[in-house]
Amino acid sequence: MKRYDLVIVGAGPSGLSAAIEAAKRGMEVIIFDENEKPGGQLFKQIHKFFGSKEHHAKVRGFKIGQELLKEANELGVEVVLNATVIGLYDDKEITVKIGDGINHYKGDAVIVATGAAENMVTFPGWTLPGVIGAGAAQTMMNLHGIKPGNKVLMLGSGNVGLVVSFQLMQAGCEVVALVDAAPRVGGYGVHAAKVARCGVPFYLSHTIKEVEGDEFVTGVTINQVDSSFIPIPDTEKHFDVDTVCMAVGLSPMSQLLKMAGCEMEDNPKRGGQVPIIDDYGRTSVPGIIAAGDVSGIEEASSAMIEGRMAGICAAEYLGYCTKEELEENLKILEDDLESLRQGMFAPKNRGKLIEKTEEGIDISTNLLEKGYVSEKEIERYPGVTHKVGIHPVIECTQNIPCNPCQDACKKGCISIGANITNLPIVKTEGNCINCGMCVASCSGQAIFLVDEDTGDGSSTVTMPYEFIPLPEVGDKGFGLNRKGEKICEAEVVSVRAVKAFDHTNLLTIKVPKEYAMKARFFKALA
Helix, strand or coil: CEEEEEEEECCCHHHHHHHHHHHHCCCCEEEECCCCCCCHHHHHCCCECCECHHHCCCCEHHHHHHHHHHHHHHCCCEEECCEEEEEECCCCEEEEEECCEEEEEEEEEEEECCCEEECCCCCCCCCCCCEEEHHHHHHHHHHCCCCCCCEEEEECCCHHHHHHHHHHHHCCCEEEEEEECCCCCCCCHHHHHHHHCCCCCEEECEEEEEEECCCCCCEEEEEEECCCCCECCCCCEEECCCEEEECCCEEECCHHHHHCCCCEEEEHHHCEEEECCCCCCECCCCCEEECHHHHCCCCHHHHHHHHHHHHHHHHHHCCCCCHHHHHHHHHHHHHHHHHHCCCCCCHHHCCCCCCECCCCCECCHHHHHHCCCCHHHHCCCCCCCCCCCEEEEECCCCCCCECHHHHHCCCCCEECCCCCCCCCEECCCCCCCCCCHHHHHCCCCCEEEEECCCCCCEEEEEEEECCCCCCCCCCEEEEECCCCCEEEEEEEEEEECCHHHCCCEEEEEEEEHHHCCCCCEEEECC
8 A cells, every 4th residue: 555645636727736835835646537537627617707817817638637636746746547546535645436447545645526516407318329428428528529419408507507508509500499397597698798799598497398319319498396395287398409408506516525424514615515624625634635626516716715724724734834834824815715716606605696796887687697788778787888999898797706808908008996896988098099909808808998989980989709710801790789799791801819818809799870889790691
């Protein structure tokens, strides 16, 4: 039996972050992961992260994974893949299935960072080939380059459902509808808005009645539900699809912690059965620490901070750092984590209907119910301004922890202020130079550069564009509104694809000037 200072189960964002902090302090660290590639969910995440610079804001998830792996390797962390941990005992002995053999290891400390598993819901036809989880769809697309289907219906409007819907379209799939039994969108409004303006209809207070097909999915029927989630008769809607994708939540994979004798609790707010822990992930069993989604479902940015906390706690437990160093580092990390747990989507606000922003502005009910902000509502937000010449229009309408746009603008046009959850404002004294960095840096793709009157009866709208094929200058098509409806003719007048934008291309279209504040996406002529 081989002994290590620290054994970590799970090579995802929290596990790798924990390993880095422990190895920095001289600990001998090994990580076991059941997958063939390390990085957990990070390598499925091709979108840009929210938060601040400290939280890897505007960096794509897979690049964060690459950075963590590189740092762990340089520090001498041993990562064993295709290794399933099947036992964790109260004396911190680990049994691992590698190939056909069972191997035994001993850790003086153990960090469990096993993450979470996708939830499923049942309905007639749910076992047919073509009914898949959103995580499975991401694995197919972003790890293996496989298109999950051609016509897809998404069930679930949380961030996972919204993000994966957009990625399905990026992969060339048609998303025919986004369905959720809840009466309002569960994820970030900016994620919903970028899906809606591509023409995907939202059906809130709806659920799947049945999936059709004999050997594989050929169609799906949904129906409306009442406030008690009871189906309403004669409200069925049918869609011809070959794939149904489910994003209906996650459950912590906490079985190893229970096996080790850690005190557990059923906590719906944290996602299910989770260990009882202190503020830093330490369980009731000394030397066994939980990090990331295994102790409560949150974003990957939070999981990385929790992993760092766990790694430092393990180091202090074994004498590799002083209590003073522990407290000093934990205070910094606590502040970072707390900044991510603010705003409308903070854990304390789960299940609550927030009616006003922190600034006292009415929340868009249309966004919550249909996925996009209406024309009547959009003007109330401080990022939506009117100026002569090219200027940023920021359609960020919810208090979420994110501020890269403020740092991206070197001319001082955009301000968020000290509170990371403030709505961004466009400063009247700012002098926009049309560099496009704010558009490219926005993790929610919610910033546009608009010239409301170019002098010839037209206007120009510069928008983020992450689809292929990339349109070319001179291409003609249509401007789409926030709902994804064709509203006017449009012509591409500029395409910018530079390294600094990190694959968020900038597409500038020319539209009649009355559509300057309405056109938010471009669709080329078929």
